[in-house]
Structures are given as C-alpha cells and as structure tokens.
Amino acid sequence: MGSNNNKGKKWLKVTGIILLVLLIAGGAYGYTVYNSFRNAVETMHEPVERKTEKREEPVELVEKEPFSVLMLGEDSRRGEKGRTDTIIVLTVNPNTNSVKMLSIPRDTRTEIIGKGFDDKINHAHAFGGVEMAMDTVENFLDIPIDYYMKVNMAGFRDIVDAVGGVTVTNSLDFTYENVHFPVGQLTLNGEDALKYSRMRYDDPNGDFGRNTRQRQIIEQVIKEGASLSSLTNFSDIFQAIGTNVKTNLTFDQMMDIQKNYKTAGSNIQQMEIKGQGTKINRIYYLLVPEDERLRVQNELKAQLELTNTTASK
Incomplete structure (x- = not known):
C-alpha cells in the first residue's frame, strides 16, 4: 500500500506508545525525573476544539473510566505535511487491566467527516487537521475518541536508541536497505529497527508480515522503556518525546493515568481490521466489509x- 516514500511511517506509533507506557508504568521515579517529564508535557501539549457526540460527558480519568487515544504519525521531514500514514487507536480499560491496540490501514476508504465524501482515511488530517482526523476515525469505528497523540518520525530512532535498542526474534531471512536480517534473535538499534519494520514487498505475507515485525518492536520498546534499566536514559527519552509528540492530554491528566491505569500497560492486545484491496479510478483503496467493521466496533465498544446503541454511518 502507498508509495516507497511512505515506508516505515507506522513506526511513529513507537514514540506515542512509549509515552503511554511511561504514564502507566513509569511511576514517581524521583524529583528530577518528575520535572523532566513535566517540562516535556508542557512542550507537547496542544489542545483541540471539538466535542464528541459519542459521549454525553467527557471521560473522567479520576473515576477510572475506560478511555481511547488516537495516535497519528506524520513525517514532516519528507515535505508531506498533513497526511498521517500511521493511524492507531488505543483503548485502555483499567477494570480488565488491558489495552487494545488497533492499526487502521492508511488506505482504508471511508467517509471524511466534514468533507462529505469518501477518501483514504489518512487524508483526513491533511484536509482538517487533528480535529477532522479524530472525527473521521470516530465515525469509522463508532466509538468516542477521547485523546490524541501526534508523533513525528524524527523521534523514532532516538526513542529506540534511548531505551538501549531492542531484541527481536526474526522468522524471515531478508535484506533491506543493505542490512541483512537473518533468522533468529536480533538486537537492533533505532536505525536498524526502522529498516526491520519497513520491509514489505519481499515478505510473502505482505503488510501482515510487516505489521508482525512492527508489533515485535513495539512490545520490546515497551518492555525496555518500562524497565528500571532505562532510568539512566530518562532525560534522552523525555527530550525525544517532548520534541516529537503533540497531544491534548494535560500533565494532570497524565498523572491521573499513571495513578489509576498503571497495571493496564502490561497487557497490550493487538487487533487487526481486514479488507479487500481494490482500485477506484486508478487509485488504490482498502475496502473494509461492513460486517468486519461492525466486528471491530463491537470489540472496541466492549473494551470501553x-x-x-450508536448507529454506524
């Protein structure tokens, strides 16, 4: 899906997920860490002006209510401002101590809310910023989108390197961008982890194989980011996050998450939404059948x- 210029953008999710892990697993590591985190949050705070129709009242984090986060990834370095080729929805439930993570393929065809026509879901941000992206994903999944995190690709390598790299078990021997990835256990730095996650065309499972490798890296980044060994690098981690993440979450809300949802981050469950690739007017789209969309919607509603009772559009 998409052009070679878009390769690897789904890795933007890593920075956002590390942020979430630091919130729910980081705890109070001390005054210096606390202040560094507060400064990072102040740098990345960027509110949005919208009200969801999927909730009568805003979610109350102090009441330990389940909530959702939309993660958007863009790569401003490539001059492609606007399109978010990483679209991840996290639904966090403290009662079941679980996080469900859904990747929405960027080529998914759906209604762009506020425009009144169908297009690729990753175009919503280009048309109307974070607000339109949140509205469009909310309509597609028929669940409230409570918060967002937008991540720039520039932070990916720094995050992986800040946690000391990641170790994965590779099941497919391949070479990508002059780096050989043999079968077996591999220890990867930020640059090689990005390449490991990018390869798609030589994988017999295509995007699904690439998604598996991405999930491997995510899980290991979470593991390393939440470990005590990463504390020596907290300054580097916070600096990378503060520079490359924007979110409508406030510092106080993040502290509520850390206090009330800390055990949920240890149980991250992956979800997939399936569809059929097709071309319409010579443009590639992923068409998701209605029954598949309803299946995903119902699973997310149960998680939240x-x-x-709400009707899908």
Whole structure:
C-alpha cells in the first residue's frame, strides 16, 4: 500500500506508545525525573476544539473510566505535511487491566467527516487537521475518541536508541536497505529497527508480515522503556518525546493515568481490521466489509464498556 516514500511511517506509533507506557508504568521515579517529564508535557501539549457526540460527558480519568487515544504519525521531514500514514487507536480499560491496540490501514476508504465524501482515511488530517482526523476515525469505528497523540518520525530512532535498542526474534531471512536480517534473535538499534519494520514487498505475507515485525518492536520498546534499566536514559527519552509528540492530554491528566491505569500497560492486545484491496479510478483503496467493521466496533465498544446503541454511518 502507498508509495516507497511512505515506508516505515507506522513506526511513529513507537514514540506515542512509549509515552503511554511511561504514564502507566513509569511511576514517581524521583524529583528530577518528575520535572523532566513535566517540562516535556508542557512542550507537547496542544489542545483541540471539538466535542464528541459519542459521549454525553467527557471521560473522567479520576473515576477510572475506560478511555481511547488516537495516535497519528506524520513525517514532516519528507515535505508531506498533513497526511498521517500511521493511524492507531488505543483503548485502555483499567477494570480488565488491558489495552487494545488497533492499526487502521492508511488506505482504508471511508467517509471524511466534514468533507462529505469518501477518501483514504489518512487524508483526513491533511484536509482538517487533528480535529477532522479524530472525527473521521470516530465515525469509522463508532466509538468516542477521547485523546490524541501526534508523533513525528524524527523521534523514532532516538526513542529506540534511548531505551538501549531492542531484541527481536526474526522468522524471515531478508535484506533491506543493505542490512541483512537473518533468522533468529536480533538486537537492533533505532536505525536498524526502522529498516526491520519497513520491509514489505519481499515478505510473502505482505503488510501482515510487516505489521508482525512492527508489533515485535513495539512490545520490546515497551518492555525496555518500562524497565528500571532505562532510568539512566530518562532525560534522552523525555527530550525525544517532548520534541516529537503533540497531544491534548494535560500533565494532570497524565498523572491521573499513571495513578489509576498503571497495571493496564502490561497487557497490550493487538487487533487487526481486514479488507479487500481494490482500485477506484486508478487509485488504490482498502475496502473494509461492513460486517468486519461492525466486528471491530463491537470489540472496541466492549473494551470501553459502551453499549451498542450508536448507529454506524
């Protein structure tokens, strides 16, 4: 899916997920760490002006209510401002101590809310910024989108390197961008982890194989980021996050998450949404059948402890 210029953008999710892990697993590591984190949050705070129709009242983190986060990834270095080729929805439930993570393929065809026509879901941000992206994903999944995190690709390598690299078990021997990845256990730095996650065309499972490798890296980054051994690098981690992440979460809300949802981050469950690739007017789209969309919607609603009363558009 997409052009070679878009390769690897799904890795933007790593920075956002590390941020979430630091919130729910980081705890109070001391005054210096606390201040560094506060400064990073102040740098990245960017509110949005919208009100979801999927909730009668905003989610109350102090009441330990389940909530959702939309992760958007863009790569401003390539001059492609606007399109978010990484679209991840995290739903966090403290009662089941779980996080469900859904990757929405960037070529998914759906209604762009506020425009009134169907297009690739990753175009929503280009048309109307974070607000339109949140509205469009909310409509597609029929769940409230409570918060967002937008991540720039420039932070990816820094995050992986800041946690000391990652170790993965590779099941497919391949070479990508002059780096050989043999079968077996591999220890990767930020640059090689990005390349490991990018390869798609030589994988017999295509995007699904690439998604598996991405999930491997994510899980290991989470493991390393939440470990005590990473504390010596907390300054580098916070600096990379503060520079490359924007979110409407406030510092106080993040502290509420750390206090009330700390055990949920240890149980991250991956979700996939499937569809059929096709071309319409010579443009590639992923068409998601309605029954598949409803299946995903119902699973997310259950995770958020919502009733299935809202109607999909």
